[in-house]
Amino acid sequence: MRRAVSALLRKDLQLELRAPQAVPAMALFSITTLVVFHFAIQRGQVEGDLAAGVLWVTLLFAAMLGTSRLFVADHEEGGLDGFLLAPVDRTALLVAKAISMFSYLVVVEIVAVPAFAIMLLGPTPGAGALAQLVLVLVLADAGVALVGTMVGALAVQTRARDLLVPLLALPLLIPVVIAAAKATTPLLAASAGDVEARWLLILGLYDLVFGLLAYAVFDFLVED
Amino acid sequence: MEAAPAIELEGLTRRYGERVALRDVTLSLPYGATLVVFGPNGAGKSTLLRILATLLRPHAGTARVLGRDLPGEGWAVRGSVGLLGHAPLLYRDLTGRENLAYHARLHGVGLDRAEALLEQVGLATRAQDKVHTYSRGMVQRLAVCRAVLHDPQLLLLDEPRANLDPAAREIVEPLIGAASGRTRVITSHDPAGGLADADVALGLRDGSAALLAPVREVDPAQVGALYR
Numbered sequence: 001m002r003r004a005v006s007a008l009l010r011k012d013l014q015l016e017l018r019a020p021q022a023v024p025a026m027a028l029f030s031i032t033t034l035v036v037f038h039f040a041i042q043r044g045q046v047e048g049d050l051a052a053g054v055l056w057v058t059l060l061f062a063a064m065l066g067t068s069r070l071f072v073a074d075h076e077e078g079g080l081d082g083f084l085l086a087p088v089d090r091t092a093l094l095v096a097k098a099i100s101m102f103s104y105l106v107v108v109e110i111v112a113v114p115a116f117a118i119m120l121l122g123p124t125p126g127a128g129a130l131a132q133l134v135l136v137l138v139l140a141d142a143g144v145a146l147v148g149t150m151v152g153a154l155a156v157q158t159r160a161r162d163l164l165v166p167l168l169a170l171p172l173l174i175p176v177v178i179a180a181a182k183a184t185t186p187l188l189a190a191s192a193g194d195v196e197a198r199w200l201l202i203l204g205l206y207d208l209v210f211g212l213l214a215y216a217v218f219d220f221l222v223e224d
Numbered sequence: 225m226e227a228a229p230a231i232e233l234e235g236l237t238r239r240y241g242e243r244v245a246l247r248d249v250t251l252s253l254p255y256g257a258t259l260v261v262f263g264p265n266g267a268g269k270s271t272l273l274r275i276l277a278t279l280l281r282p283h284a285g286t287a288r289v290l291g292r293d294l295p296g297e298g299w300a301v302r303g304s305v306g307l308l309g310h311a312p313l314l315y316r317d318l319t320g321r322e323n324l325a326y327h328a329r330l331h332g333v334g335l336d337r338a339e340a341l342l343e344q345v346g347l348a349t350r351a352q353d354k355v356h357t358y359s360r361g362m363v364q365r366l367a368v369c370r371a372v373l374h375d376p377q378l379l380l381l382d383e384p385r386a387n388l389d390p391a392a393r394e395i396v397e398p399l400i401g402a403a404s405g406r407t408r409v410i411t412s413h414d415p416a417g418g419l420a421d422a423d424v425a426l427g428l429r430d431g432s433a434a435l436l437a438p439v440r441e442v443d444p445a446q447v448g449a450l451y452r
Contacts, residue, residue: 007329011315011322018354019317078311081279082370085313086330087303224280 001095004088008096015073022069022104026062030112033058038119045122052184055116056140056177059109060170063144066104068165070097070152080222094149094218101145101152109137121188129187132195136187139203140180146210147172153221172210179203228291230255230378230407231276235285238271238431245271247431248285253424255377258408260418260439262447263428269411270309272428273380276409277307290377303331306376308384308400312367316356320347320366323355324373331374341369345395360387368396372404381410415447 016023037054046054074080083093113133117124125133147169155164179202186193231253238246246268253259261269274280276289278298287294292301307313314323324338342348345365355363364387371379384400385393398404402421412418419425419439427435427450435446 003332004330007326010329011318011326014322015315015317073315073317077315078309078313079315081307081309081311082313082327083330084279085277085302085305085307086327087299087332088330 001089001092004086004092005096005099008083008093009099011079012096012100016100016104019073021072022066023107025069026066026104026108027111029065030058030062030108031115033061034112034116034119046120047122048189049181049185051121051188052181054120055113055184055188056181058112058116059105059140060144060173060177062108062112063101063105063148064166064169066101066108067148067152067169068155068162070101070148071156072161075156084222090219090222091215093153093222094214097149097152098145098214101148102141105141105144106137109141113137123188123190123192125187125192128194129192133184133187135200136180136183136195136203139200139207140176142207143176143203143210144173146207146214147176150210150214150218150221153218175206176203179206228255229253229288230257230290231259231409232288233285234287236272236275236282236287237284238268238275238280239283244431246275246282246428249426249428249431249433250285251424251426251433251436253407253409255407256405257424258402258410258422259424259426260422261409261411261426261428262413262415262418262435262450263411264451267428267450268431269428270382271431273307273309273382273409273411276378277305277380278302279307301378303374304377305380306371306374306378306406307380307382308367308371309380309382312355312363313370314355314363314366317354319352319354320358321351323366324369327370327373333374338369338373341373341399344399345369346392361389361392364388365392365396368399372399377406379404379406379408381408383411383413413451415444419444419447 151165151169155161158164179199183195183199186195229252233249233251236246236249261272263269275282275287278294278301281295289301290304325335328335328338342351345368347362347365379400381400419442422439425435425437425439425442426433427447429450434450
């Protein structure tokens with residue numbers, strides 16, 4: 001299993017570095033969306049719940065782009081069949097793709113979150129708030145990556161991939177958006193507070209439930 | 225040769241929606257033998273190969289490959305089957321060497337085997353180039369390397385010599401030809417060449433077996449009739 005995951009990750013990294021598909025599109029989309037928000041909400045700076053909403057809507061829609069592209073190279077060039085012919089557990093593909101998607105999100109956030117702070121955020125979060133924000137991002141990214149991997153595997157087999165991904169993924173990710181936005185709100189408020197533990201718990205529980213669900217159904221999504 | 229057949233199909237049927245791609249196909253092929261499959265485009269040849277490769281599930285009938293029932297025991301067959309289909313199953317933005325290394329890791333095969341195959345098919349000097357810079361013949365040679373990388377017992381070859389010039393055909397012959405000693409299923413549109421390369425002939429028309437006989441009993445004209 002570890003050997004297959006490592007082979008898949010290595011291949012995905014080589015492909016993304018050689019012919020970037022997901023990360024540049026996601027990063028550019030994030031920045032563009034933040035610029036549009038900057039003009040659309042008609043105020044120089046945002047904070048609290050509005051700031052959290054803007055941040056998570058931007059990241060979530062960027063994640064949809066990554067999800068649409070997650071299996072494209074494998075599907076178009078027959079790589080998925082190449083993997084299915086190998087005597088390895090199909091779960092290796094789930095794990096590798098979820099790790100790839102998680103990594104894409106982290107890279108995009110390294111660009112998008114500072115851009116958000118510069119363009120839109122009023123208060124400057126302290127070190128404590130930043131550390132908590134990283135924790136929220138990690139927990140939310142794990143959920144987005146798991147759901148994105150399942151939906152991406154299903155959608156890539158259809159011609160309406162770009163339509164199907166948001167239609168399937170966004171409703172499934174509503175709990176992540178709610179919990180992540182609620183958790184982030186005090187961190188981006190003028191009088192900075194701490195994350196409420198229950199939202200972190202909900203994000204962790206979501207990751208666990210969708211991790212188990214993905215493990216249970218992934219074989220059926222990629223096999224005939 | 226072993227007593228049990230390498231491939232045993234009984235009433236094999238596969239549909240795509242309403243269309244029946246493969247209808248009630250029954251055959252048996254011993255270990256080490258070669259089955260050549262003829263038939264016009266859309267007759268079900270590729271579907272048959274994909275079922276044998278465990279990539280498609282039959283909708284009716286039974287398929288037993290290398291002593292294992294499909295699809296239930298497909299996991300046990302996968303490491304012993306090599307598929308060379310119309311798609312090369314290679315990543316165009318990876319180099320030839322990277323592609324083989326990826327498949328070698330998936331199959332638990334040493335990278336020295338990949339290097340030896342690259343040398344054998346004459347691609348060692350181009351191994352560092354991306355696959356999208358290769359000619360179609362070079363891609364086919366690399367796909368042959370990928371298909372035999374894990375030394376499969378059963379080779380499933382969909383028009384394997386397409387895109388290959390005579391010199392390249394000679395190069396890949398030891399890997400996918402009769403001398404490889406593997407059980408083989410080959411699709412072909414060349415009656416004389418296909419019959420000369422096989423032990424048993426299967427002719428498909430509209431998914432049904434219109435011809436099934438040892439090649440010594442088959443006249444090339446019978447194969448030609450499948451296409452009319």
